[in-house]
Structures are given as structure tokens and as C-alpha cells.
Amino acid sequence: MRFFDKKLTEMIYQNLVRYFSLAFLFLALSLGAQAQDAKHGKELFLANCASCHNANMKDNATGPALGDVEARWAEFPQEELYAWIRNSQGLIADNSAASQGYAAALYKKWGSVMTPFPALTDADIQDMLVFIQNKYEFGCDSPPCVTVAADPGTEGPAKEEDSSTGIILIILAVVLALSTVFLARYINNLNRLAAQKTGGEPVASKSFLQIVLNPTIVRLLIFALVIFGGYTTVNNAINLGRQQNYAPEQPIKFSHALHAGKNGIDCQYCHDGARRSKHAVIPAMNTCMNCHTAVKKGPEHGTAEILKIYASTGFNPISIETPQYGAYFSDTVSLESRLAVYEKWLKASNEGMAEGDIKAQLAAVPQFIETSEDSKLVNTKPVSWIRIHNLPDHVYFNHSQHVTAGKVECQDCHGAVEEMAVVKQHAPLSMGWCVNCHRQTKVKFDENAYYQADYYKQYEEYHKEIQEGGVTVEEIGGLECQKCHY
Structure with missing residues (x-):
């Protein structure tokens, strides 16, 4: 029977292997490209749009919610939406534009001029729209999304994390590989049956390893590995040393949301170097003491974090000489004596606090104090803040050039710090x-x-x-x- 012709079945098998492999490669590259487009769109959105538009794409901010923006402009040519994003005032002034009336109504409703972005290409805008739509529909940069609940006892809402498209690709790879193996074994059995019916030379049964090592599969796998390896190498090289969203736990739980947000302290009151030098500088603890000689209990952590400030500056909050303000210990006051003063202050400031909680707060004091070898002098130790924003050594960045000359707002680079209980690196830098x-x-x-x-x-x-x-x-x-x- 010609239906079981050996050459025909081998040809069918080889063609199916090629089709399956090429389909897998096409799907992998397509998903990877979509994820990359959404990633690029996110970078563009954060750099250009995040200061005025809500990042969840559903709520209004200074500007309207951007979710489903393409649907709202669907009745107009797509190039006019792109023109609106590049230069909204230019579109409003264009009498020939079909969307001129709609654009003018938007401007009248919101009453603020959108910053023009003439450098954005059509591809850039399309990447942003991909990111915006994914964020609006799925709640993350690119689907699928996995919602991770906040850990018990931690502050803030649950965080949404983007799950890697690698999971999908792995599942597809396994399914395609198994399908190929089963198909190969099926064709091999057909060849054996054909040989038996025609009385031809017996066909040996192929093992799994023989099927996998088929020259066509090997060539395609090598090609796929070269493409994947090059793509991974380039991406990892680009991201080397970057730490966007890095938010380490600091030795003192300083909340910018409380100080800069709720209390309205200007950024440059603490980081006064930003307006006059290359470095923004980490404020000295004396800057903290300008307020905390009087403010001795916080709304979030009570006395726990303020005690660390006192320990690092050598401050005595219940000095007999100036009980209303306090004073500073001399370097001859031992660690034990300081701990006794701090324990007395904690008990007076936290009526009814458990003894164990007081001991826990006192346990943090020694890390800010060092004793000389002869144990006669006691010195305070500086707070070991963990650096968050750290540019490579070959990069020159001058804060004063941007803040004073360029009039750049702190939030443009650092994000809404006044909303951060724990500061993180907002931009990729x-x-x-x-x-x-x-x-x-x-x-x-x-x-x-x-x-x-x-x-x-x-x-x-x-x-x-x-x-x-x-x-x-x-x-x-x-x-x-x-x-x-x-």
C-alpha cells in the first residue's frame, strides 16, 4: 500500500517537525517582542506621563485616566491620536484635523496644557499604548499577571508583580516537544507496519534519544539557543548594575510620606546640597535634631526610631539642666549610664509599655555607640544609611545644575517621594x-x-x-x- 510508503512517511515527519519547531520559535519571539514593547512603553510612560496621569490607568489625576484611550479615539484616524500625544496644542490648532473639536473639548475640560513630546516616534507611542492597555485590562505591564498579597504585619497595599512570559514558553515547549516525539513514534510504527505488509526490509523501532537527535531538530535547537542566548546576553548586559525599584530597609525607619508628605517638609531642607553642589547629600543627624529635640514621639513607631536618633547623636532627652529641651551627653558618660537614662525616658514616655518592648528598643542603642579601648570615652557612631541611587563611577551628574539651573523637580527623577514610607529607586537612571x-x-x-x-x-x-x-x-x-x- 502506497499509504505506508517509507519515504513518504519520513517526508511527512520531517515537514511536521519543521512546522512545529518554526511555530514554537515564532511564538516565542512574538511573546518576547510583546513583553519588550510593553517594557519599553513602561519606561517611556514613567519618563513622560507619570507625573500627570495615574499609573493604574483607571483613576484621574492631573490629567485623565489613560485606560482604553485608543477606544475613545477610535472614530478618528490613528495618526491624530499620535499627533495629540506629541503636541496637543498643535492638533487643536489644526483646522483640517477630524478630531480638532474632540481635542479642544478635552483641553477645555482639563484646563492644562499637556507637555509636547515631539521626539516620540510612532513606535514609541505604540509601545506606550501597549503598556497602558495591559495595565488597564490586566493590572500589570504585560499579561499574565500574578497578584502577590502583602506580608502580614507590613504596611501598604498588596503589590502586583508581572509574571514572566517564560512560564508560557516552557509549557508550550513541553507540549510541542511531546507532540513531536509522539508523532515521530507514530510514523515509525506506520513504517514498520508498511514494511510488514509489503514484505520489505524490517524497520527498527526508534528510541526516544534517536528521535530527539534527529538532524532537523538538532539544527533548529541550535538556532533557537543562539537566538535566545544572544537576546538574554544583550538584555542582561543592558540591565547590569541597574536597580530600579530597589528599596532596602534602612537602620532607622525614616518615612518620607510622614515628613515630606504629611508634614510638608521641603526636600531641600534636609538635602540642602541639591541646590548648591554636585551631591544632594544625606542630612546630618543634627538636621533631625532641629525638630526632634521637641518632637520625642512619632505617630507611627512611637519612641523606637527616635531613640536611635538620640543614641546616634548622644542626646539626653531628660537632662536635669534643661528638662524642657534635653542636652547632650559628654563623652565620659558610659554606655551603661546612657542606657539607664534612655530606659527611664522610655518608661515615662510610654506609660504601660511592656518591659520586653522597652528592652527591645534599648537593644538598638549599642549599634550607634562605640567605646574607646580604655573604656573611659564614649563616642557616637554615624548612622550607616544604605545608598539607593548609585550611578556608575564613569557618570557625572550634578544636582545643582538640574535643580537650580534646570528647575527640575525632585519628583521628576525620584518619583513621588512624599508618598513613600520606604524610599525606592523610582526611575531606571x-x-x-x-x-x-x-x-x-x-x-x-x-x-x-x-x-x-x-x-x-x-x-x-x-x-x-x-x-x-x-x-x-x-x-x-x-x-x-x-x-x-x-
């Missing part, structure tokens, strides 16, 4: 992220009168161009390598 900012940020000549006389004077010819659309940082040398790299 990658070169591409910085370059995109320089391409889009308008130079504020009029707000730099002091610097205009010395530095910006050479750019006076740009004033005319400002009236026509503005000058970006890129256009005054903001993309020169030496600006950021030594």
Missing part, C-alpha cells in the same frame, strides 16, 4: 532615560536670570526660537558625551 529627558525638556531661560549673564548669554539667539516652540536641552549640548561621562 539609564543613559537612554537621561537622553530622552534632555531631548524633551525645554530650557527655562526666563527663570535663570542669574545664570543668563554668565552661561546662557551665548544662547540669546534661541529666544526667538522659544516663541516658535521651545529649545530642548539637547539643542544646547545636552547630548554631548562629556556632559555626563568623564
Whole structure:
């Protein structure tokens, strides 16, 4: 019977193997590309849109919720949505645009001018729209999503994490591999049956290893491994040293949400170096004591974290000389004597507190105090804050140039710190992220009168161009390598 022809069945088998393998590779690359598009879209959204639009895509903020934005613009040409994102005022002024009335109504409703982003390409905008829609529909950057509940006893809402598309690819790979093996064994059995019926040469049964080591499969696997290995290597190299969303636990639980948010303390009161030097500086504990000589109990942690401040500065909160303010221990006061004072203060400040809780708070004191070898002098130790934002050594970044000259808000780079109980690195701080900012940020000549006389004077010819659309940082040398790299 020709139906069981050996050459025919082998040809069918080889073709099916190729089709299965190519389908798997196509699916893997497609899912990987979609995830990469959403990742790029997230970076663009955080850099350009997050300051005005809610990140959950469902709630309004300074600007409207962006979820399902493509559906709302569905009756208009897609290029007009892209034009709106690049320059909303330009679209409103375009009498030939079909969406002019809709765009004008949006502007009238919200009453604020959206920052123009002329450097965004169509591909950039499409990546952002992919991220926005995924966030709106699934609650994460790219589906599928896994919701991770907050640990018991921790503060804040549950966090949503993006599950890797690798899980899907692994399942598909297993299914396709098993299907291929079963199909190969089935064809092999057909060949054996054909040989028996025609009286031809007996066909040996192929083992699993023989099927897997088929030359066609081996070639395709090598090709897939080269593609996957190159893709992984490049991505890992790009992300080397980056720590976006890094939020370590600090030795003192300082809440920016309480201090900068609820109490409204200006960022530069503590980080005063940001306006006048390269470094923003970590505030000295004396800055903390400007308030905490009077504020001796916090609303969140009570006396536990304030005691650490007192220990690190050598402060005596119940000094006999100045009981209303306190004083500082001399370096001859021993650790035991200081602990006795702090225990007395804790009992007075926390009426009814269990003895075990008091002992637990006192246990944190020794880490901020060191005793000399002869045990006669006691010195305080600086707080070992854990650095969060750490640029590579070859990168030059000057805070004063951005904060004072560029008028950049702290939140543009660090996110809504005033809402963070535990500070994290908000932005990727990658070169591409910085370059995109320089391409889009308008130079504020009029707000730099002091610097205009010395530095910006050479750019006076740009004033005319400002009236026509503005000058970006890129256009005054903001993309020169030496600006950021030594």
C-alpha cells in the first residue's frame, strides 16, 4: 500500500517537525517582542506621563485616566491620536484635523496644557499604548499577571508583580516537544507496519534519544539557543548594575510620606546640597535634631526610631539642666549610664509599655555607640544609611545644575517621594532615560536670570526660537558625551 510508503512517511515527519519547531520559535519571539514593547512603553510612560496621569490607568489625576484611550479615539484616524500625544496644542490648532473639536473639548475640560513630546516616534507611542492597555485590562505591564498579597504585619497595599512570559514558553515547549516525539513514534510504527505488509526490509523501532537527535531538530535547537542566548546576553548586559525599584530597609525607619508628605517638609531642607553642589547629600543627624529635640514621639513607631536618633547623636532627652529641651551627653558618660537614662525616658514616655518592648528598643542603642579601648570615652557612631541611587563611577551628574539651573523637580527623577514610607529607586537612571529627558525638556531661560549673564548669554539667539516652540536641552549640548561621562 502506497499509504505506508517509507519515504513518504519520513517526508511527512520531517515537514511536521519543521512546522512545529518554526511555530514554537515564532511564538516565542512574538511573546518576547510583546513583553519588550510593553517594557519599553513602561519606561517611556514613567519618563513622560507619570507625573500627570495615574499609573493604574483607571483613576484621574492631573490629567485623565489613560485606560482604553485608543477606544475613545477610535472614530478618528490613528495618526491624530499620535499627533495629540506629541503636541496637543498643535492638533487643536489644526483646522483640517477630524478630531480638532474632540481635542479642544478635552483641553477645555482639563484646563492644562499637556507637555509636547515631539521626539516620540510612532513606535514609541505604540509601545506606550501597549503598556497602558495591559495595565488597564490586566493590572500589570504585560499579561499574565500574578497578584502577590502583602506580608502580614507590613504596611501598604498588596503589590502586583508581572509574571514572566517564560512560564508560557516552557509549557508550550513541553507540549510541542511531546507532540513531536509522539508523532515521530507514530510514523515509525506506520513504517514498520508498511514494511510488514509489503514484505520489505524490517524497520527498527526508534528510541526516544534517536528521535530527539534527529538532524532537523538538532539544527533548529541550535538556532533557537543562539537566538535566545544572544537576546538574554544583550538584555542582561543592558540591565547590569541597574536597580530600579530597589528599596532596602534602612537602620532607622525614616518615612518620607510622614515628613515630606504629611508634614510638608521641603526636600531641600534636609538635602540642602541639591541646590548648591554636585551631591544632594544625606542630612546630618543634627538636621533631625532641629525638630526632634521637641518632637520625642512619632505617630507611627512611637519612641523606637527616635531613640536611635538620640543614641546616634548622644542626646539626653531628660537632662536635669534643661528638662524642657534635653542636652547632650559628654563623652565620659558610659554606655551603661546612657542606657539607664534612655530606659527611664522610655518608661515615662510610654506609660504601660511592656518591659520586653522597652528592652527591645534599648537593644538598638549599642549599634550607634562605640567605646574607646580604655573604656573611659564614649563616642557616637554615624548612622550607616544604605545608598539607593548609585550611578556608575564613569557618570557625572550634578544636582545643582538640574535643580537650580534646570528647575527640575525632585519628583521628576525620584518619583513621588512624599508618598513613600520606604524610599525606592523610582526611575531606571539609564543613559537612554537621561537622553530622552534632555531631548524633551525645554530650557527655562526666563527663570535663570542669574545664570543668563554668565552661561546662557551665548544662547540669546534661541529666544526667538522659544516663541516658535521651545529649545530642548539637547539643542544646547545636552547630548554631548562629556556632559555626563568623564
